Amino acid sequence: MDLIPAPVAVEGLAPDGFLLDRSTTLYAAPGTETTERWLRSMVGPALGLQLVPGDERARNSVALRIDDALEPEAYRLGVRSQGIEIRGGSAAGVFWGAQTLRQLLGPDAFRRAPVHSNKKWVIPFTDIEDGPRFPWRGMMLDVARHFLPKDDVLRYLDLLAAHKLNVFHFHLTDDQGWRIEIKRYPRLTEVGSWRSRTKHGHRASELWDETPHGGYYTQDDIREIVAYATERHIRVVPEIDIPGHSQAAIAAYPELGNTDVIDTTTLSVWDTWGINANVLAPTDNTLRFFEGVLEEVLELFPAATSPFIHIGGDECRKDQWKESPAAQARIDEFGLANEDELQSWVIRHFDTWLTARGRRLIGWDEILEGGLPAGAAVSSWRGYRGGVTAAEAGHDVVMCPEQHVYLDHRQGGGPDEPMPIGFIRTLEDVYRFEPVPAGLSEEAVHHILGTQANVWTEVMQNRSRVDYQVFPRLAAFAEVAWSPLPASADRDFTEFERRMTVHYARLDALGVDYRPPSGPLPRQQRPGVLGRPLEGPSTNV
Numbered sequence: 448m449d450l451i452p453a454p455v456a457v458e459g460l461a462p463d464g465f466l467l468d469r470s471t472t473l474y475a476a477p478g479t480e481t482t483e484r485w486l487r488s489m490v491g492p493a494l495g496l497q498l499v500p501g502d503e504r505a506r507n508s509v510a511l512r513i514d515d516a517l518e519p520e521a522y523r524l525g526v527r528s529q530g531i532e533i534r535g536g537s538a539a540g541v542f543w544g545a546q547t548l549r550q551l552l553g554p555d556a557f558r559r560a561p562v563h564s565n566k567k568w569v570i571p572f573t574d575i576e577d578g579p580r581f582p583w584r585g586m587m588l589d590v591a592r593h594f595l596p597k598d599d600v601l602r603y604l605d606l607l608a609a610h611k612l613n614v615f616h617f618h619l620t621d622d623q624g625w626r627i628e629i630k631r632y633p634r635l636t637e638v639g640s641w642r643s644r645t646k647h648g649h650r651a652s653e654l655w656d657e658t659p660h661g662g663y664y665t666q667d668d669i670r671e672i673v674a675y676a677t678e679r680h681i682r683v684v685p686e687i688d689i690p691g692h693s694q695a696a697i698a699a700y701p702e703l704g705n706t707d708v709i710d711t712t713t714l715s716v717w718d719t720w721g722i723n724a725n726v727l728a729p730t731d732n733t734l735r736f737f738e739g740v741l742e743e744v745l746e747l748f749p750a751a752t753s754p755f756i757h758i759g760g761d762e763c764r765k766d767q768w769k770e771s772p773a774a775q776a777r778i779d780e781f782g783l784a785n786e787d788e789l790q791s792w793v794i795r796h797f798d799t800w801l802t803a804r805g806r807r808l809i810g811w812d813e814i815l816e817g818g819l820p821a822g823a824a825v826s827s828w829r830g831y832r833g834g835v836t837a838a839e840a841g842h843d844v845v846m847c848p849e850q851h852v853y854l855d856h857r858q859g860g861g862p863d864e865p866m867p868i869g870f871i872r873t874l875e876d877v878y879r880f881e882p883v884p885a886g887l888s889e890e891a892v893h894h895i896l897g898t899q900a901n902v903w904t905e906v907m908q909n910r911s912r913v914d915y916q917v918f919p920r921l922a923a924f925a926e927v928a929w930s931p932l933p934a935s936a937d938r939d940f941t942e943f944e945r946r947m948t949v950h951y952a953r954l955d956a957l958g959v960d961y962r963p964p965s966g967p968l969p970r971q972q973r974p975g976v977l978g979r980p981l982e983g984p985s986t987n988v
Contacts, residue, residue: 451922458574463571464572480538520543521536523544539613546609547577551570557957579611588615588902593645595909597668613681616684619664623695625639625663628663641660642659649868655718673749682755687756690727691760704767738800750805756801825843825845827846828848838894852880860980867978
């Protein structure tokens, strides 16, 4: 059986099977409506079948039911001569079972219309019991460095769902662009969503794309994205990056910057890459401004879909704060030891603010520096160390170490790899990633919420480039996040590769522009565009 991610248990696989045909009905018990709608809208058209509503006791049917005896995201899928039954511990569990059903139907079930008018849709008789290892199985998509239109975001939600990934971390703001409409601050998108040109390749490249780049999501776009994710049982984590990575916001509203150090009215949306010295001023005005931003963010991302709000907190250079009389006065006012504690003070302010509104703050592991609020969670990106420190201190952690699951890092060492960034991270490397490091105390292990892969788009100008960097590695990552795999060295990568042979056909049907196992196609190469390849083994910290 060629399922990805691999299920917990498969029994009774038989050569005979159940035939779905034009008389096959679909019964959806109360609570399974999202899967009912998805099967009719996404799978039915590929099969050329209507899957009309059926009776609970009907034969020749697909039946969807909630089973409270199962864990919330677990499911059981049974195929018998009289039909197919999917039982889930919740609506989400039923939905994940439907993803498995689609894979059992074959790659053509991933198309938008039938390609063979006389094809027989036969599923082998079998019983599958399955459920996820981690409750947080995510992907972060950076739309600030290079904007992706709304339809591309919706497409990625479908791709996450197809791999049983249930968290979409939506990186909406950075130095290079502000991508979400905030009605009380219109210049954030009027000014902050556009840059006049863009560095082409790594920041050391001499090449520039002189085409203005930008775009943003209207508030109705955001509502649509959130609703689309909710239908697919995907939580959305919006990220508003503070206090660093904020030049786009400062370009729109110069008073947000350290005006006692530089003339912030001269700043524009940043057109290159790297760590920027222009950070937010730690003033009351800045706090009130971003409270206003977050008020609108909370309305657009309801708590049921977005219990966590990401505030960034990474790579905040302190150069300007060290020179700023206003920042130094704030340090003195609150008896802080240094600029790290000043950043911690900003983070604590928004932790308190979000907690009072029923949300949880999460940030990159730099928020540990200077002290972390009790309820805050950590995205451990610089390695395992930050996550270990946070988990042992009682904080929830999402493991996403760049040495393992930064999908902007290159996939091979050949000269044709497009705009190669970072260390080589092959499909096998990702498959052997272990989110829970050895040596954690039992209590700390319980604070590992899960894991996510991160996609930074400095050198990904469009959907095709994102596809190339993300796939096929996201399939390996999905299995790591979902399946109860053995220790890293004991994982059967040869067997995974065998299953990937079928999965490539699914990706082809979905129109994913993945990196072929043999290397980039000629049209996927970017000759002459400078990257930043790092040689040797990556440091595992």
